[in-house]
Amino acid sequence: MTICRELSSMQILPLGICGVLVLTAALLIFVNSYVMQLQWKYRGISGMLALSALFLLQGLADTGISLECGFSFSFFAIVVGNLPWLGIVFLMTVISIAEVKFIIQIKQKRKNMLTPDAIKESLDALPDGICFFAEDGQPLLVNEQMQKLSGELVDTEILNGELFFDRLKRKTVGEDSEIIRTEPTVIARTGDEKVWDFHRNILKVGHQRLQELVAYDVTKQYGLRRELEERNEALSCVNERLRRYSREVEHITREKEILAAKMRVHDDVGRSLLAFRSYLAQSGKMRDRDKLLILWRHTISVMKNEAALPAQNNDWEMLLEAAESVDVALVRDGEFPEDKKNRAVLMAAIHECLTNTVKHADGNRLIIAVRQSDRNIMAELSNNGHSPAGEIRETGGLKNLRHMVESAGGDMKIESMPRFVLRVLLPKGDEEEWAEQE
Numbered sequence: 001m002t003i004c005r006e007l008s009s010m011q012i013l014p015l016g017i018c019g020v021l022v023l024t025a026a027l028l029i030f031v032n033s034y035v036m037q038l039q040w041k042y043r044g045i046s047g048m049l050a051l052s053a054l055f056l057l058q059g060l061a062d063t064g065i066s067l068e069c070g071f072s073f074s075f076f077a078i079v080v081g082n083l084p085w086l087g088i089v090f091l092m093t094v095i096s097i098a099e100v101k102f103i104i105q106i107k108q109k110r111k112n113m114l115t116p117d118a119i120k121e122s123l124d125a126l127p128d129g130i131c132f133f134a135e136d137g138q139p140l141l142v143n144e145q146m147q148k149l150s151g152e153l154v155d156t157e158i159l160n161g162e163l164f165f166d167r168l169k170r171k172t173v174g175e176d177s178e179i180i181r182t183e184p185t186v187i188a189r190t191g192d193e194k195v196w197d198f199h200r201n202i203l204k205v206g207h208q209r210l211q212e213l214v215a216y217d218v219t220k221q222y223g224l225r226r227e228l229e230e231r232n233e234a235l236s237c238v239n240e241r242l243r244r245y246s247r248e249v250e251h252i253t254r255e256k257e258i259l260a261a262k263m264r265v266h267d268d269v270g271r272s273l274l275a276f277r278s279y280l281a282q283s284g285k286m287r288d289r290d291k292l293l294i295l296w297r298h299t300i301s302v303m304k305n306e307a308a309l310p311a312q313n314n315d316w317e318m319l320l321e322a323a324e325s326v327d328v329a330l331v332r333d334g335e336f337p338e339d340k341k342n343r344a345v346l347m348a349a350i351h352e353c354l355t356n357t358v359k360h361a362d363g364n365r366l367i368i369a370v371r372q373s374d375r376n377i378m379a380e381l382s383n384n385g386h387s388p389a390g391e392i393r394e395t396g397g398l399k400n401l402r403h404m405v406e407s408a409g410g411d412m413k414i415e416s417m418p419r420f421v422l423r424v425l426l427p428k429g430d431e432e433e434w435a436e437q438e
Contacts, residue, residue: 004088005063005081012064015088019057022095026050029102036109046102053095056080056088129196129215132203133161140210149215152190153177165200165213187218195222256407259400315347319354323366326358334370337377342426345408346370346379349424352397353381361385361420374428381422388416 004012030046038046059080066077080088120141123130129146133139137160150158153173158164168186171179176191186198194217201212316336323330330350337343350368357363363385371378392414394402405412410426 002085003081004060004083004085005067005077007085009064009068011085012060012067015085015092016057016060016064018089018092019053019060022092022099023050023053023057025099025103026053026095029099029106032106033102036106038109042102042105045098049095049098049102052091056091056095060088127217129213131158131161131164131213133158133211133213135209135211137162137211146213146215149190149196152192153188161211161213165198168198187222193219195219259403262400315343319347319350322351323354326354327364328354328357329365330354330368331365332368332370334368334372336370337372337426337428339428341408342377342428345405345410345424345426346377348401348404349379349381349412349422352401353383353422355397356420357383357385360388372428377426377428379424379426381424382419385420387419390416392416392420 004015026046026049030043030050033043033046055076059076062074062077063081066074066081120143123141123143124145126143126145129149130141130143131139131146132141139158139161142158142161147157150156150164154164154167155174165186167173168179168188169182171182173179173188174191178189180187180189180195187195188198189195196215197218199214199216201214203210203212320330336346350366354366357366361383363383365384367382367384369380392398394414398414402412405424405426408426410424412425413423415421415423
């Protein structure tokens with residue numbers, strides 16, 4: 001079989017051209033294996049392919065030059081020149097096949113690896129703004145959203161990341177924009193009413209320190225926060241009104257308790273005085289001193305706030321006993337209301353009229369007429385005593401009684417001529433509501 005050095009220089013030339021192509025491809029594969037950081041075994045194989053191609057090409061070149069110029073054969077020319085020319089073709093074919101496999105693998109690797117363009121494209125697609133810059137402010141990577149924000153806030157692109165962030169901190173932005181706060185992070189509102197939160201971080205990459213500036217769209221969160229603040233402010237106003245209402249309720253309750261205590265003292269003391277008056281008007285044999293002492297002891301205990309309130313169910317019986325003790329007959333025409341509110345008001349009115357019948361009118365008969373409709377209760381109280389000498393002034397018990405009637409939503413009228421008449425008009429209300437007020 002013909003060996004390579006037995007060929008002419010023109011016959012070796014096509015083999016040399018093929019060798020150049022194989023070597024070029026091998027060198028490209030070797031460089032890409034390092035650039036793409038392939039495994040070390042692939043880098044070693046690509047290097048061996050490149051050396052093999054270089055060895056064949058160098059041998060073919062030395063062989064051709066030696067045949068053409070008559071020089072002595074070099075080591076490469078001796079090794080390659082003694083190989084059959086078909087063997088050289090076979091070696092180049094094997095190297096070419098290996099190179100094709102490497103090229104296919106490199107292309108697949110490129111599809112799965114992140115390139116700088118792919119990283120930039122993905123950052124540009126983010127809704128948030130991102131900027132990486134060196135310590136001197138030189139921008140290294142800025143996505144489109146951050147460039148857009150820079151244009152809206154400072155009317156220029158980011159040429160220096162440090163200066164851009166410093167302008168935000170100093171609130172030197174355009175007229176259509178606003179810096180809401182600068183600490184702990186910068187919050188800015190752009191002309192399109194969007195709110196952005198700027199965060200600055202320091203990154204260590206190897207021996208370098210890089211600055212990271214990220215802008216987050218917090219428009220929705222900021223709106224919710226403002227709404228929450230407005231609601232809290234409204235709740236504060238409501239709480240203040242509730243506190244005022246509580247103080248007013250406490251004041252009204254205290255007034256009611258004071259009024260009830262005053263009426264109770266007034267009634268008990270008045271009843272005791274009337275009983276004492278009746279006691280003095282009786283003859284010596286008919287006087288019952290023990291009964292009078294019991295009544296005065298009860299009155300003193302009331303003054304000391306020691307006696308318990310009378311039971312609600314015995315209010316009418318107690319009035320009858322009080323009237324009997326002062327020799328006054330109570331004549332009732334109609335039924336008393338069952339609800340506590342109106343019954344308590346009527347009992348207070350009867351007690352006051354009983355006191356005035358004995359004290360001012362010198363009567364012995366008190367007439368009580370009660371009429372009820374679907375909505376109202378009308379009570380009319382009169383006596384058989386002397387008519388008033390003039391217009392009746394509402395003081396003491398009558399004044400307290402009017403306050404009690406009006407607090408219950410009713411109305412009270414007094415007639416003095418030709419005889420004394422007390423009229424009380426009360427609305428029928430909810431008994432549970434009255435119980436809560438008590």
